[in-house]
Amino acid sequence: MKVEDIKNVLIVGSGTMGQQIGFQCALYDCNVTLYDIKKEMLEKAMERINRIANRMIREGRITQEKAQEAISRIKTTDDMKQAAKDADIVSESVPEDPKLKGKVFGELNTLCPKHTIFTSNTSTLLPSMFAEATGRPEKFLAYHFHDIRMTNVVDVMPHPGTSPEYVQLVKEFAERTGLAPIVLHKESIGYVFNYMFSGLFESALTLASRDIAAVEDIDRVWMGIMRAFIGPFGLMDSVGLDTVWHINNYWAQKTGDKQKIRNANFVKQYVDRGELGQKTRKGFYTYPNPLFTSADFLKGIK
Ligand SMILES: NC(=O)c1ccc[n+]([C@@H]2O[C@H](COP(=O)([O-])OP(=O)(O)OC[C@H]3O[C@@H](n4cnc5c(N)ncnc54)[C@H](O)[C@@H]3O)[C@@H](O)[C@H]2O)c1
Known part of the structure; x- marks a missing residue:
């Protein structure tokens, strides 16, 4: 062929x-x-x-x-x-x-x-x-x-x-x-980019599920320091929170890790409310104009 x-x-x-x-x-x-x-x-x-x-x-x-x-x-x-x-x-x-x-x-x-x-x-x-x-x-x-x-x-x-x-x-x-x-030369869970990024997603979810900082502030820190146009929670909204939950829940169940279970449950609350991110126009943010795209979102950060 x-x-x-x-x-x-x-x-x-x-x-x-x-x-x-x-x-x-x-x-x-x-x-x-x-x-x-x-x-x-x-x-x-x-x-x-x-x-x-x-x-x-x-x-x-x-x-x-x-x-x-x-x-x-x-x-x-x-x-x-x-x-x-x-x-x-x-x-x-x-x-x-x-x-x-x-x-x-x-x-x-x-x-x-x-x-x-x-x-x-x-x-x-x-x-x-x-x-x-x-x-x-x-x-x-x-x-x-x-x-x-x-x-x-x-x-x-x-x-x-x-x-x-x-x-x-x-x-x-x-x-x-x-x-x-x-x-790729061999199999890798998450390929190249997702392998690196899953660490960021997991850290962001841990910070939020332990109520250490607000979702918006976690994104603000990432976007402000990395000069990025989107943060981890904005990205999860674009992936779809049902998919994010499926992935997190799969590994939480497989490993039995308490923090992974807590992270999966944190996302599950949104899924249960039908707030699946961009595709349902509501997730961590509300669409079509999510807060992180507003001019004020990074106000004061230099
Ligand atoms: N969302 C992302 O950003 C993203 C990026 C890369 C890869 N992926 C992967 O792509 C896959 C799909 O993710 P998604 O976000 O598009 O999911 P999604 O939930 O948006 O879509 C899944 C679709 O599959 C359909 N479906 C379910 N069972 C089926 C079956 N037996 N036969 C045919 N269709 C069936 C559902 O009706 C639904 O329309 C997952 O493996 C996910 O990990 C997702």
Whole structure:
């Protein structure tokens, strides 16, 4: 298989990340199918893709015409058989649970053509945790996106059983679709950036869950000193607090660590209230104009 043979992209899970990945691939001439178990998510996904497109037009990154062409290349379905039948590559973005991911790939394996490449956008799991369940471990690897509204860096991370040919193919596919791939030599929980950043998230949550400082002040300190446009809690809102909770809860349960459990519970309060961050317009901050973007937020800090 050559990179130019990858034409049809199947996105599995059309939430925060599936929408972004689908739109990025469509911008670079791929035919994209968004698949989700929830019909209402597919409708929301197309609304949000339109919003992402409008933002990119406003920022001068794409033209209206290019956006419309890309959107016309995206179709949606809740029928897995239909979605899988002509996929050249799968990008999976279902919730962060190795059992669920393994089950979804196992089903896809029976429905996709033999040549289909399987990739997971997992944030913190290792592909080897569910490689066997995919039924085609040699054609499976992690292909991980950050927020495409902020950066085009992507991680390409094989597990020990991935064939090097597929690592190269996915790297070339990333380049062909306007991305900057970082190929990891071996598996790493959180890849490169998230590995470094998970420490910051955990520290920020520990400070807040122990009521040492307010959420806004923790972000203020980070933004003021690092000259950053966003702090850890603003970033967690953009990730989605349900996803942040899933990740924290997974490791809290796995390790039994008391502080990790406290941090997961701190995030859970927001999730229980349906405050999931940017996607529900409320999380640690209220959107579309969160406090940390106001001119006064860093007032007095030099
Ligand atoms: N949010 C981020 O910033 C971010 C960044 C990088 C990677 N990730 C990873 O991407 C994955 C998805 O995260 P997200 O934030 O997009 O989640 P999300 O909750 O926004 O979306 C998940 C989607 O998957 C769908 N889904 C659930 N079960 C399914 C199934 N069996 N088949 C098909 N669809 C199913 C849900 O209906 C939902 O639409 C996770 O593994 C996460 O760790 C997230």
